[in-house]
Every structure is written in C-alpha cells, then in structure tokens.
Amino acid sequence: MTFVLVVDDDPAILRTLAINLRARDYDVETASDGRSALQIVDERMPDVILLDLGLPDLDGITILRRLRVSSAVPVIVLSARAESDDKVEALDLGANDYVTKPFGMDELLARVRAATRAGAPPSREVLEVDGLSLDFADARASRDGVDIHLTPTEWRIVETLACRRGTLVRKRELLHEVWGPSYDSETNYLRVHMASIRRKLEADPGHPRIFITETGLGYRMRPG
Secondary structure (H helix, E strand, C coil): CCEEECEEEEEEEEHHHHHHHHHHCCCCEECCHHHHHHHHHHCCCCCEEEEECCCCCCCCCHHHHHHHHHHHCCCEEEEEECCHHHHHHHHHHCEEEEECCCCCCCHHHHHHHHHHHHCCCCCCCEECCCCCECCCCCCCECCCCCECCCCCHHHHHHHHHHCCCCCCCCHHHHHHHHHCCHHHHHCCHHHHHHHHHHHHHCCCCCCCCCCEECCCCEEECCCC
C-alpha cells in the first residue's frame, strides 16, 4: 500500500485529502507543522509527500532542503503562492511538482499517481551498463568505483528511462513521469537535465552510448 504523508496547517485540507486518499486505498498520515512532518519521515519514509509551503514553524522550503540531503522521496508542493519565483525555487530544490491552491481533487490524485510511478525503481536494483553502475536501492551511481552525485531530478529521469530501457520514452511521457501531468511542452527542462546526466554518467559525453536522443521524439536508455 502506498504511504502518503500530507503536511498542511489547514485542518480542512488535511481532513479532505486524508478522506479522499484513504478512499482510494492509500495509507495516509497527516502533519500540521514542519517538525511533526520530519519526525514522521524519520520514523517511516513515505512513498510520496504532499507539502504545504506556508507552515507555522518550519516553512516548506526548509523541509524540502532537509529532505533532499538524504532522500529522493517524491514531493508535491501544495501552496497558495502562485508567484513563479516560489515555484522555480521549489522545483530547483528537488520538488517533483507544484500545485497551486485551490486545486481539483482529481488533478491532484493524478499527480500523486504520476509521482509514485516516477519513484518506482527498475526491476533490477543494480544496473551495470558500459562501465557504469546504477544502484537504485541506495540511489548511488559510480564508475570505476568512484561515486557520482546526481540531483533528485536527475535520478528520477534516470530511473524512468531505466524502467523502460531499450524503449523510446517520448518527451511528453518523460515530462509527465518526472514533473507531473501538467507539464507537456517544457522540453527545455529535459535538454538541460539530460546534458547534465550525460556529463556525469557517460564515459564520453560528446558521443553518448547509454542515454540516446531520438531526434524530435524523446530519449532511450541502452538496454545493457
């Protein structure tokens, strides 16, 4: 059962989300402040976190920073702040998606499903390809015994491609899996992150052998 942690200081939102998620067979815990949320995470890591930015003690950005020190758990930010700067900051810090209040329940549930799919590891927890080792259980990449740091977003892209390695993943599909269903045309996100992934993981980034671009269509990961 998928475990969802809902963090919001509005009791009505906590109650509504808990009822709707439990009705769809999610395991749900709620927290009305940042410290309670971090305590729950320490005790049991959620499969996805719905995180309000405007909390009474630690703000959501602070919580997101703390989470990303040690975890790539999918995080969907829920906020009444519609300004683009807030959205960009949250996404740059590793949030999977950003939903502005008020939101539709069906859309939010679709985003939860997308986030949990993107967080699912490939069937093989350790993948070896072209001298590169990808340990999906521990979120570690290495080449010749040297660890390589990937950001949470880069890991989600790699995991998504690895789950379907050998198969073309179209740009729109990849955007939906990594950033959520509202992202359809932000292909510049993919170009930037794929360039960074190749610099870090390919033996020769100028002539990639693992992460292949299908021009005008999407990306494909070499099967092994």
